[in-house]
Amino acid sequence: MNSQFVKELQELVNNNVIDKAVAIKIEDYYSAKKSASPNKLFTIFGVLGSLLVGLGIILILAHNWDNFNRFTKTILAFLPLLIGQIIVGISILKKKSKTWKEASGTFLFFAVGSSIALVSQIYNIPGNLSTFILTWIVICLPVIYLLKSNMLAILHLVFSTYYAFEIGYGGFNFDDTPWIYLLLIVLVLPHYWLLLKHKASHNITSIFNWLYPLSFTIVLGTFVKDFSELGFLMYLLLFSVFYNIGKIPFFEDQKLRRNGYLIFGSLGIVIMMLIMSFDSFWYVEELLFNAQESYVSFVLAIINVLILLWFYKRKWLKSFNLFQYVFVFFLVLYVFQFNIPLAGTLIVNILILALGLTTIKIGANQMHFGILNYGLCIITALVVCRFFDTNISFIIRGLLFVGVGVGFFLVNYTMLQKQKQLK
Template sequence: MNSRLIKELPELVANNVISHDVAAKIEDYYSTKQTETPNRLFAIFGVLGSLLVGLGIILILAHNWDHFNRMTKTILAFIPLLIGQVIVGFSILKEKSQAWKEASGTFLFFAVGSSIALVSQIYNIPGNLSTYILTWIAICLPVMYLLKSNMLAILHLVFSTYYAFEVGYGHFSIDETPWLYLLLIALALPHYLELLKHKASHNITSIFNWLYPLSFTIVLGAFVNDLSELGFLMYLLLFSLFYNIGKLPYFDDQKLRRNGYLIFGSLGIIILMLIMSFDDFWFVEQLLFNAQESYVSFVLAIANVMLLIWSYNRQWIKSFNLFQYVFIVFLIMYLFQLNLPTIGTLIVNVLIFVLGLTTVKIGVDKFHFGILNYGLCIVTALVICRFFDTNISFVVRGLLFVGVGVGFFLTNYIMLQKQKRNKEQLK
């Protein structure tokens, strides 16, 4: 398609459709895109090659490891590290392409990890897995900024998450909270903010838009020690924060598939509320407001409120969206320690139904069938949940399912017809 357009440029210039300057700019634009594509492919395959080479070296050494003496083992432990440093230095001094830097940085990252593990094994240095991962990440962090490497930033985020998982959920670290995880994430944030500032619509930025909320979702449970009841509130506040972040123009102006914050936040809120919609959930025990979970909940609540205030001041919020404010209702319910199953269940069910209708309206306003059907799925999920914990007859239950099915069909049909009419009017 691009080559065909470029071939037609002389004809367009000859017929005075476009000027020579515009034709030159179009040709430069597509030639730049064609040169960037191979570079991206080279970066991807370079990183994969570095991973395979590193794994191959480890396997070869592991197979013959017992036959070496201590000095030989020590030398072999440092050889991959030295090779990685030489390649990284070569990439920097010769100002090689970003693909070179990504590949060399990835090789050095795993070389550091293998060297630490081998030296610890050779000299019987005591330690546990979490300490090993933390040391590995800390050593490689400066290399990420030195090379401005996206792959190293991804590896930093993945291994930081694994470190927090090991500390918070590990069998040998019961009741430990991975506070250092927050520091590790904060140290990597400047790289992510730089991507958001200069490459907001790039695929690599979209990957981070998914990885960060996924990491926080996995790790937050490690901050729950004794009060599991507050764990639900913590996660609801976290998902609300994701949703409010996803509504910022930096993310909301992107395609939906690039906005991991909005999708994580919406799905998390709905899933948690569906769990809370059952009667048994609202037998809440006496809560202690001086516990760690209370402090974490307080910080998340303040973050939500401050983000909403900032959005209002910047006039980014144009209309009312219940998803952005639903956390306030649950804060009030937990603050007064509501222990009335009937009232709590009724409030949650009404909220879920309204959120479903809100999502349907958003889908209709944006002519987005995915959002529209997601809203209908929310209502359907609510009906299914009530199917199991209500005493209404099967006839009524069947009619509810029929009504929801008809609603699916009619809503999609009406919006499709409206979309066709709009297209015909544009013609």
């Protein structure tokens, strides 16, 4: 136990705040709690050790592979898998520590992959990379719940994302859509739900809070096939979903660095809108409502609406936040303003300016310099974009940048003075 904590307990006893018996109970409680909790550093090194052992075995076998006959190669192909299963079995039956389970599960995961690859190579079994990855992660999926392994769940997410990437981006034929990816993500959601329920403030849960939006952001582009302009709407709707999820009190009440949904959503919305703020973006001949992108956009729009209705039902909407409703404006723009570039461009620029001012207001109300300067950065980015596609003189452009710079200084200085007055 921390020596400073023991000293403080003794000080409370000396000052008659608590008696000796209560102090002993408190000390025993925290000592038992500390001994029961796994050593995080040991867990990390255990997982890394499993990775290195697995890679070392693969390198040794690869170096001498051509010297073995087919029967020996087959035995060696299954040997890591057998060892991994035995270790995992011991972890479950003997109820080993969390570190042991994470390390054994990681070893088994890569043993499965190496065995599949080696057997395919030995017997010349045809197949492609995406099929290999899909088979690998499906076989290892039950082990996530048998071991309650966070590392296996992370590997499942990473390899599922890579599978979708390989299907949608990895070849010369981009006609395939990785619909199975959605099923793979759903199958690991119960593990994530348990983390949110029981370990909401733990670092491992924060990792998942970042991995899920990152994975969806990477994969969504694979669903864009026939109408690329609608891909921008799809991404804006996805980022709106992230932002609205991040505004749920469960996530919003946590530290900002743990709320990957809110950060991904906010940055994504701003970036998509900046891209759409150029007038050339709105020159489109025809809007296809029967394209795959239209169906995906419709589903994402429904999800956004359902989340907002949930907010209204729970009375979580304490004030108007433009970020939560910006998808509505873009749905209207995409349906009605594609052939009127001036209207689309003007409305988007006004929306970006409004988002910047809204963010500045939120930062000022919360006395948060990060949010405040983020709002100023949005306005600066808008000015920079207009610097490249307008014909105004360089003097006016220079004055705009000077004005933004002065605004940065004045806004930050004003809030700093307010903070000093409140202290």
